[in-house]
Amino acid sequence: MxxxxxxxxxxxxxxxxxxxxxxLQALWYGRSVRAQLIxxxxxxxxxxxxxxxxxxxxxxxAQTRVEMASSMRLAELLVGDAAxxxxxxxxxxxLLSELPEQLHSLRHVRITVKDTNGGPVKASLPKLAxxxxxxxxxxxxxxxxxxxxxxxVPVTVDGRIAGQVEIIGEPADEIAxxxxxxxxxxxxxxxxxxxxxxxxxxLFGRVLxxxxxxxxxxxxxxxxxxGVRLAxxxxxxLAGIADQFNALANALETARLENHQLNRRLIxxxxxxxxxxxxxxxxxxxxxxxxxxxYGSSIAGAAGAIPGEAxxxxxxxxxxxxxxxxxxxxxNRTMLDRLRPxxxxxxxxxxxxxxxxxxxxxxxxxILFDCAIGTLARTYGDSVDLTIYRCIQExxxxxVRHARANRINVEVRHDDxxxxxxxxxxxxxxxxxxxxxxxxxxxxxxxxxEALGGRHSIASEPGQGTCVRIFVPVAEPPGAVADSxxxxxxxx
Numbered sequence: 001m002x003x004x005x006x007x008x009x010x011x012x013x014x015x016x017x018x019x020x021x022x023x024l025q026a027l028w029y030g031r032s033v034r035a036q037l038i039x040x041x042x043x044x045x046x047x048x049x050x051x052x053x054x055x056x057x058x059x060x061x062a063q064t065r066v067e068m069a070s071s072m073r074l075a076e077l078l079v080g081d082a083a084x085x086x087x088x089x090x091x092x093x094x095l096l097s098e099l100p101e102q103l104h105s106l107r108h109v110r111i112t113v114k115d116t117n118g119g120p121v122k123a124s125l126p127k128l129a130x131x132x133x134x135x136x137x138x139x140x141x142x143x144x145x146x147x148x149x150x151x152x153v154p155v156t157v158d159g160r161i162a163g164q165v166e167i168i169g170e171p172a173d174e175i176a177x178x179x180x181x182x183x184x185x186x187x188x189x190x191x192x193x194x195x196x197x198x199x200x201x202x203l204f205g206r207v208l209x210x211x212x213x214x215x216x217x218x219x220x221x222x223x224x225x226x227g228v229r230l231a232x233x234x235x236x237x238l239a240g241i242a243d244q245f246n247a248l249a250n251a252l253e254t255a256r257l258e259n260h261q262l263n264r265r266l267i268x269x270x271x272x273x274x275x276x277x278x279x280x281x282x283x284x285x286x287x288x289x290x291x292x293x294x295y296g297s298s299i300a301g302a303a304g305a306i307p308g309e310a311x312x313x314x315x316x317x318x319x320x321x322x323x324x325x326x327x328x329x330x331x332n333r334t335m336l337d338r339l340r341p342x343x344x345x346x347x348x349x350x351x352x353x354x355x356x357x358x359x360x361x362x363x364x365x366x367i368l369f370d371c372a373i374g375t376l377a378r379t380y381g382d383s384v385d386l387t388i389y390r391c392i393q394e395x396x397x398x399x400v401r402h403a404r405a406n407r408i409n410v411e412v413r414h415d416d417x418x419x420x421x422x423x424x425x426x427x428x429x430x431x432x433x434x435x436x437x438x439x440x441x442x443x444x445x446x447x448x449x450e451a452l453g454g455r456h457s458i459a460s461e462p463g464q465g466t467c468v469r470i471f472v473p474v475a476e477p478p479g480a481v482a483d484s485x486x487x488x489x490x491x492x
Contacts, residue, residue: 263451403429
């Protein structure tokens with residue numbers, strides 16, 4: 001016995017909760033506060049309209065029944081009175097023919113006068129021209145119309161029945177009148193509601209404008225613009241929100257200033273410590289290494305005068321000492337350069353920056369370096385000079401090590417109007433994506449620039465290269481001597 005298995009396609013059912021959430025998100029939660037308030041008012045208004053329409057229909061239904069009953073009763077009384085009055089003035093044969101003229105003005109009824117044989121004397125009476133009303137929908141007539149009544153009133157003359165009058169209710173005129181009144185009231189209500197919604201729209205906009213301003217203020221805080229302040233609203237609740245926002249912005253601005261001051265002190269302390277370490281390496285370790293090199297050279301010279309194997313061994317040892325000493329001197333120079341360039345503060349800043357770019361050009365001859373340095377002061381202070389130097393150094397290192405660039409442009413300008421130094425390092429390398437994590441070097445640059453109150457930005461796209469822009473505010477020290485070289489740039 002074989003069993004044939006058939007694959008049954010899975011039925012994917014939509015979650016009613018998620019579907020309801022999407023509907024609510026589109027209709028309610030995704031709307032602005034003003035739209036939600038207007039929508040709530042419209043829904044309440046629609047509910048009031050439905051209730052009012054139901055009440056109007058119930059009232060119109062009752063009014064139609066009362067009016068029809070009253071018209072039927074009035075018609076019966078008028079028919080009897082007209083017959084009694086007319087038969088004293090008219091012969092019996094003319095009574096029936098003249099009777100309809102006496103009942104000419106009755107409303108909401110149709111009267112037919114019949115003779116003793118049941119034949120109509122007049123099929124229908126001429127009625128007054130009805131009032132002009134808009135056409136009534138069938139559904140409204142069905143809801144409001146009362147059951148049609150039919151009464152027979154006999155007409156007697158001298159004790160004998162001369163004929164009869166048939167009275168049939170006609171609610172059409174009453175229903176049309178009610179429908180016309182409802183349309184007029186509905187039109188007036190619609191105009192009033194439109195005016196009310198327009199007024200509420202403007203009013204809600206005026207009331208909720210501070211919330212829009214609050215949104216802009218929060219966006220400014222998000223982008224670290226803590227100098228924003230909100231105007232105090234006349235509304236008590238919104239005024240409290242504005243006060244709390246301003247207090248928060250003030251606290252954040254104070255905290256930022258304190259952090260900047262702390263970072264500046266930390267960077268100053270680090271720079272001082274590095275300067276002292278560099279001085280110790282330069283003044284203590286440097287001479288010692290130079291002495292070792294001198295003694296090694298002396299030992300090598302003395303070893304040449306010693307004959308035999310002992311002289312050769314001493315000469316080899318002296319050469320090893322010289323190699324190791326030279327290696328230590330190279331390490332010492334590298335450490336000095338990393339800690340703090342010794343020429344900083346003694347050589348004009350423009351020359352130090354140009355020397356840094358030229359050194360990288362010699363180390364990487366396959367890359368074309370363009371260096372354009374404008375007129376700079378001799379120095380802007382130890383912190384600013386070292387920050388500019390480190391930013392160029394780190395940017396060049398990243399461009400050479402990670403960007404695989406063929407061309408690197410370095411621009412440094414002193415903007416007198418903005419009292420700042422602008423630094424741009426641009427390469428044509430591979431670029432980087434937005435998700436690329438920032439290294440310690442870039443973070444260090446960012447911290448140093450922010451500590452000085454400057455701005456730091458990196459613009460990069462994959463395959464489009466990278467551009468580093470840095471602006472550092474500076475105050476030219478008194479008596480600072482500007483660089484005498486007025487050329488706008490040179491190729492390294």
